[in-house]
Amino acid sequence: MPLELSQVTDPSDFKQIMPVDYDAWQTPYNPQLKHFRPNLPTRAESIAYATAKNTKKLLENDPNRFYLKVTDTDTHVVVGCATWVINQMNENGDGKTEAYWHPEGSEEREFAECFIDGLWGFLAERVTRKHMDLHSIVVHPSHRNRGAGRMLVRWGTNKADELGIETVISSLPSARGAYERSGFGCIEVIPPSPRLKKRLDELEGEGKGFKWRELLEEDLSGWLMWRPVGRDWIEGEDVAPWKS
Template sequence: MSLQAPLVLELATIDDIPAITELWFTVFNDPGMRHLMPDTPGVRQWMTEANLYDMQQKPYQKYIKIVDPTTKDATGQPRLAAYAKWDLSMPNQRGPRFPPWHADQPSQDCNAFFGKLEEDRKRVMGDRKHYYLDMLGTHPDYRGRGAASALVKWGCDIADREGDGAYVDASKAGAPLYQRYGFVDFSDPATPGDTASMGRL
């Protein structure tokens, strides 16, 4: 039996954005998220442009990727196995997380869902500087190979080095991964849901 070649962690670039969009819609496909982010050409373009803007205009947004150097995608580049977006800004520096919603999106539902996430983060972290794991996704073909762990560790190592906290809106299923890196579930039991408010204080 041959051993699997190791995956490689690198900083993502503008050239990776189309693959990031494709991976996002592959990974986040549960009914609730698909309602908020329907898989339409318009929403795909909206997401692509949002990531492009953040990568170009917000230097504190750090996109990192895990690639499979043994497999090429349709463009001939190493296949994207996973990616993460870490926000390293000060709390009062971030501004809106997303641009105005696309016409294909239910704007009221999006405002309610993502607004609640922001309220929970403020409740847990307050005004303390912290590193926010804004997004993390691993392609199903690469789960169980340590890609997500490497992406989480990347940001946690920076937070530890700087003496700062970290935060993530985790799925309940994904919470054990973050607990291994010191995140604690601070979810409000009065408002149960599928998302865990997890912080490293």
């Protein structure tokens, strides 16, 4: 059952891609996802939301954003997908997140905004040059260990080499090994923003904060992965530019 990688150019492809995206993020469970997307009641609603959002972005024809899919050529089933972005520096580093996907005034919204701003701020302090940025990647649980993930990652690193730029990934702890096998160095832990704990202390001082404490019980850390221009990371020789 050969696999084929292609760039997504037709919005109708998201009808196949988004169910894969939804199911893949559940196994293993990703505790960060609820802060980037609305927590909708059903799988169907979640898929519809993601389909509409990604269709809108695709139709914007941003030359720096690339949607990819991997298809099983025997069954014509999409088994994995990824989004790569050419980031001029860190496009979110100086902004203020508005987590519109959560109800206005809710603890979930404030938490998401604080968490995301802390993540972007951490990355922006380090990655200050134009680079390839992996925004998302998934492979359906039923099709893992077939090489689809490596195909999606290698497309991005090949594009980065073509452009003469570095590649950066903010990785979940569970994915670190896969990225290392794809030529990335594991630079440092991305911790949850200290602002989260500070705000929790403030809320508890007001007799609030139960929801925040519940959300902070989950592991929201990650790994900052980096690959130099033109080749894979060499352990013991390479140092990320912001660490040298």
